[in-house]
Amino acid sequence: MKIDKKNISQKESITIKYFHKHTSKNFGIVSYTGEVGFDRTINQPNLHRPGLALAGFVKLFSYDRIQIFGNTEISYLNSLPIEKRKIIFENIFEFNIPCIVITNGVMPFPELIELALKKGIPIFGSSLDTTKISYLIVDFLDDVFANKLSVHASFVDVYGIGMLFVGKSGIGKSEVALDLVERGHRLVADDVVILTKKGEGILMGTGTSLGSHFMEIRGIGIIDVRSMFGVRAIRFQKRLEVIVELEVWDPNQAYTRTGLDITNIQIINVDIPIIKLPILPGKNITVVAEVIALNYLLKHYGYDAAKVLSENIQKKMERPEDFDISNVNYFEHDFE
Amino acid sequence: MIEKNVEIINKAGLHTRPAATIVKIASQFESDFYIMKDGFSINGKSIIGVMTLAAAKGSVIKLTFEGEDEVKMSDAIIDYFNRGFDEL
DSSP: OOOOGGGEEOOOOEEHHHHHHHHHHHHOOEESSTTTTTTOEEOSSOEEOOHHHHTTOOTTOOTTSEEEEOHHHHHHHHTSOHHHHHHHHHHHTTSOOOOEEEOTTOOOOHHHHHHHHHHTOOEEEOSSOHHHHHHHHHHHHHHHTSOEEEEEEEEEEETTEEEEEEOSTTSSHHHHHHHHHHTTOEEEEEEEEEEEEETTTEEEEEOOTTTTTEEEETTTEEEEHHHHHOGGGBOSEEEOOEEEEEEEOOTTSOOOSSOOSOOEEEETTEEEEEEEEEEOTTOOHHHHHHHHHHHHHHHHTTOOHHHHHHHHHHHHHHOGGGOOSSSOSOOTTOOO | OEEEEEEOOSTTOSOHHHHHHHHHHHHTSOSEEEEEETTEEEETTOHHHHHHTOOOTTOEEEEEEESTTHHHHHHHHHHHHHTGGGTO
């Protein structure tokens, strides 16, 4: 499988409108300033607690991040007379800050709203506590600003294992995916799969907003898996766990026979096991795919068939006097 | 490798039929063919991919060709774009 660096993309900024649309839906963030400043942009996935900046120390004020007003900031501001507060807000708004989020459901000071409207800086509020909402916003921004890679592949959830089928055009990726769907597995995306790095060491896969569960089958054309097989046959996102590379059998290539050694491929700095599967007449790729998933599950829960067999052989070799080639030597009249 | 920016010039944009034709032309060649739009790159031999670009009239997309017959392939594809998908 070839990973092309130029297919990796990353968002450089998002608008406040985009931020508000998603955070209001997912975490119930509300806007106290209507749609004022919705065309401003957020350029980095970090937050800032401006406690020191409010107190007057602005030397290292990370003003270009989302500003969080938590209990500390609010209690400090509450302890001041209104005139002093106004001066502080004016000082803060001298900087080009993207927006302010006030936590714990605290209503913003009227003078803050007034000045924000004048300066065109949005003020948002959340009923969640500072730690919780900070975590959620950072998690959201991390995903938005994450490296994304689009690959030409089919992505299916097989027994809960996210399996990505790659290979040349026309080798039968979509047909394998369709066969798996028919057997009760769930399609995530076909043809265009977008992989996003989530945290460290995790890749999440999804389809495009337009063509998520559409599929092209040579000779038939375009089908919609969701309307054809129902909602049980699809899902919208899945962690990528195994890559299966389909290729025409090449007699010069050595294919894995024991499975003791795992080959990994690095995608956006995440190692994912890759299995090369030669296509041969009479080979049922769907069943093999299911077996790959089951084997992955077994390994995940601590049972590695190749290792167990290899250990058994080792044991026998250490005690050759117990060695018997046949599994059963006395058949106990069980002539089945 | 050949890289070229092309503009969609027909009124209806890159809709289903031109998408199918592009994929059909591309499949006659061995080289890899990618289309890039809005920072996303898709395989030009995948019909769903080409369609979901939803490239409207006036949008500029980047085509890349890589392989042994890349010159012939790029000529055929770029010609089809320049003809406005025969819909002008």
